[in-house]
Amino acid sequence: MASELNSVDLRVSIASLNLKNPVMTASGTFGYAREFEPYVNLHRLGAVVVKGISLEPRFGNPPPRIVETSCGMLNAIGLENVGVERFISEKMPALQQANVPVFVNILGDTLDEYREIASRLAGIEGVAGIEVNISCPNVKKGGVAFGTVPEMAAAVTAVVKENSTVPVMVKLSPNVTDITVIAKAVEDAGADAVSLINTLIGMAINHRSRKPALANVIGGLSGPAIKPVALRMVYQVARAVSIPVVGIGGIETAEDVLEFMLAGATAVQIGTANFVNPRASEEAVEGLARHVATESLGSIRELIGGLILP
Amino acid sequence: MSQFQKKTQITRIERFSSDIVRLTLLAPDIASIAKPGQFVMVRTGNGKEPLLRRPFSISQTSNGKHFQILFKVVGRGTSLLSHCREGEFLSILGPLGHGFTVDCQRLNCLVGGGMGIAPLLFLGKTLSRVCPENTPLVVLGARNREELEPLVQDFHELGLNVHPATDDGSLGHHGLVTDVLKKLDLGDDCEMFVCGPHPMMTAVHFFCRDRGFSCQVSMETSMACGMGACLGCIVPVKNGAYAHACSDGPVFDSKELLWQVS
Ligand SMILES: Cc1cc2nc3c(=O)[nH]c(=O)nc-3n(C[C@H](O)[C@H](O)[C@H](O)COP(=O)(O)OP(=O)(O)OC[C@H]3O[C@@H](n4cnc5c(N)ncnc54)[C@H](O)[C@@H]3O)c2cc1C
Numbered sequence: 001m002a003s004e005l006n007s008v009d010l011r012v013s014i015a016s017l018n019l020k021n022p023v024m025t026a027s028g029t030f031g032y033a034r035e036f037e038p039y040v041n042l043h044r045l046g047a048v049v050v051k052g053i054s055l056e057p058r059f060g061n062p063p064p065r066i067v068e069t070s071c072g073m074l075n076a077i078g079l080e081n082v083g084v085e086r087f088i089s090e091k092m093p094a095l096q097q098a099n100v101p102v103f104v105n106i107l108g109d110t111l112d113e114y115r116e117i118a119s120r121l122a123g124i125e126g127v128a129g130i131e132v133n134i135s136c137p138n139v140k141k142g143g144v145a146f147g148t149v150p151e152m153a154a155a156v157t158a159v160v161k162e163n164s165t166v167p168v169m170v171k172l173s174p175n176v177t178d179i180t181v182i183a184k185a186v187e188d189a190g191a192d193a194v195s196l197i198n199t200l201i202g203m204a205i206n207h208r209s210r211k212p213a214l215a216n217v218i219g220g221l222s223g224p225a226i227k228p229v230a231l232r233m234v235y236q237v238a239r240a241v242s243i244p245v246v247g248i249g250g251i252e253t254a255e256d257v258l259e260f261m262l263a264g265a266t267a268v269q270i271g272t273a274n275f276v277n278p279r280a281s282e283e284a285v286e287g288l289a290r291h292v293a294t295e296s297l298g299s300i301r302e303l304i305g306g307l308i309l310p
Numbered sequence: 311m312s313q314f315q316k317k318t319q320i321t322r323i324e325r326f327s328s329d330i331v332r333l334t335l336l337a338p339d340i341a342s343i344a345k346p347g348q349f350v351m352v353r354t355g356n357g358k359e360p361l362l363r364r365p366f367s368i369s370q371t372s373n374g375k376h377f378q379i380l381f382k383v384v385g386r387g388t389s390l391l392s393h394c395r396e397g398e399f400l401s402i403l404g405p406l407g408h409g410f411t412v413d414c415q416r417l418n419c420l421v422g423g424g425m426g427i428a429p430l431l432f433l434g435k436t437l438s439r440v441c442p443e444n445t446p447l448v449v450l451g452a453r454n455r456e457e458l459e460p461l462v463q464d465f466h467e468l469g470l471n472v473h474p475a476t477d478d479g480s481l482g483h484h485g486l487v488t489d490v491l492k493k494l495d496l497g498d499d500c501e502m503f504v505c506g507p508h509p510m511m512t513a514v515h516f517f518c519r520d521r522g523f524s525c526q527v528s529m530e531t532s533m534a535c536g537m538g539a540c541l542g543c544i545v546p547v548k549n550g551a552y553a554h555a556c557s558d559g560p561v562f563d564s565k566e567l568l569w570q571v572s
Pocket residue numbers: 349360364365366367368379380381382383384385386387388389425426428429529530531532533560
């Protein structure tokens with residue numbers, strides 16, 4: 001049975017990048033991948049996306065940074081990371097050994113920062129793709145998030161694309177009125193794929209102390225609680241653009257992956273579920289293989305956008 | 311670094327009081343390599359609520375096969391755990407983090423408060439084995455006799471003498487563990503091992519700083535992953551930076567951390 005499952009066709013492609021299977025790990029939930037080596041055979045995953053990297057190292061927000069909510073969690077990590085130079089010198093060598101495609105998630109406060117990080121990463125061995133986090137505030141535009149204004153989202157996409165040698169996937173924020181407008185804007189600006197959704201902005205309050213649960217007051221909601229919202233947005237975006245869509249939000253199992261693929265996702269990312277079950281990503285791959293085998297599908301690609309509408 | 315995700319069987323449940331429970335789990339992989347001060351992440355149910363695992367110190371291991379966690383019911387996760395039955399299985403990640411560093415040449419002093427006593431039992435047991443010539447001092451505090459007595463018992467079984475303190479005076483000194491520390495003869499080369507409520511650890515840190523003692527503290531923070539991935543479990547260090555309790559700690563040299571005088 002095991003060898004039979006190994007021969008199941010789970011391959012998908014994102015622009016020029018061919019992945020063994022559609023299961024990736026979501027930025028900020030899988031560290032720099034090595035943290036998961038005791039639990040996961042990294043080479044069995046479609047790809048890993050590492051923690052968001054900025055030009056300079058960031059300390060992140062003060063504690064408390066996380067709080068559990070109903071079927072999910074809020075986080076306000078504040079994009080703590082080692083910065084692009086240390087990422088390349090300290091984290092990349094281990095990732096190169098891991099034998100799995102690596103997407104580097106990047107973020108910046110200004111267009112120039114995005115440009116600079118993209119060009120530093122260009123040509124670095126082992127970087128298979130760039131994922132652009134556009135949910136960050138544009139400090140030159142009064143702190144409005146890049147991902148909420150079509151022109152700004154397009155501008156970031158264009159500078160990263162110009163300075164990259166690998167496929168560029170733009171990660172969309174769900175905290176917008178119409179996500180399809182942003183998706184089309186980044187597609188027109190040259191994005192090779194879009195991934196969605198980033199976390200939904202939320203809040204938790206401790207009524208006894210009368211204080212917000214997070215030091216940052218607001219934070220990003222993730223986990224099973226957001227899955228219906230994510231599915232809806234993936235469905236809408238997949239119909240609006242012709243580039244591949246990577247679905248993210250509350251995915252825990254192979255069944256969840258199938259739902260996102262039916263809604264139009266070419267691939268998916270598993271986030272918060274890694275904390276609960278560090279093997280979630282590899283188990284999802286195994287579950288997909290079983291599904292394709294038992295349903296006698298030619299390949300998993302047959303399911304993409306295969307939703308049967310009423 | 312060896313870590314495991316295991317379905318472990320509950321082989322024994324002890325209820326020390328209305329809200330303090332100790333579980334014994336059969337987990338040779340984890341028990342055989344665990345060190346005092348390390349912890350495990352426990353899934354308290356199978357559903358999506360509560361979603362995240364809960365961290366608990368390894369309170370004791372035996373025969374390299376079993377380990378124990380000792381906890382107090384404070385919310386949903388601990389309440390679910392307290393209703394487990396013998397024979398049931400729990401999903402555990404561990405052993406996680408960096409534990410205590412021991413030096414048999416010094417006077418070792420264990421200071422625990424409340425559930426912070428849990429990892430100190432494992433430490434006391436290990437010290438008795440690796441430094442048989444050097445009996446550690448043990449100072450334990452809790453709210454009252456009901457909470458403290460069963461925990462003190464475990465240390466007595468190791469042959470260790472305990473200096474107890476309770477908030478209500480129902481067992482031992484009426485007051486804080488730091489009052490007890492001030493009265494003990496600690497010499498001039500003492501190493502403190504501290505785990506308990508934050509105000510207690512702060513007080514012991516300053517006590518040690520003033521006397522020139524070394525002080526290892528086990529920090530408690532909220533944790534989502536327990537393995538260095540979420541970056542949620544920070545404790546402030548110098549220069550505006552943060553350390554991660556799960557992967558850099560949970561045990562730290564107290565001098566590395568930032569403490570606020572309360
Ligand atoms: C490294 C580490 C080791 C730990 N070891 C132990 C241990 O050995 N024994 C043990 O009992 N606990 C231990 N804890 C604390 C334990 O993880 C929490 O008590 C537990 O996560 C609470 O889960 P819950 O779902 O019951 O409470 P939640 O529903 O998450 O919280 C309920 C309420 O209790 C509060 N709360 C949370 N933690 C505590 C706490 N420790 N004391 C009082 N109130 C709290 C919350 O703020 C909230 O208001 C440890 C924590 C860490 C980080």
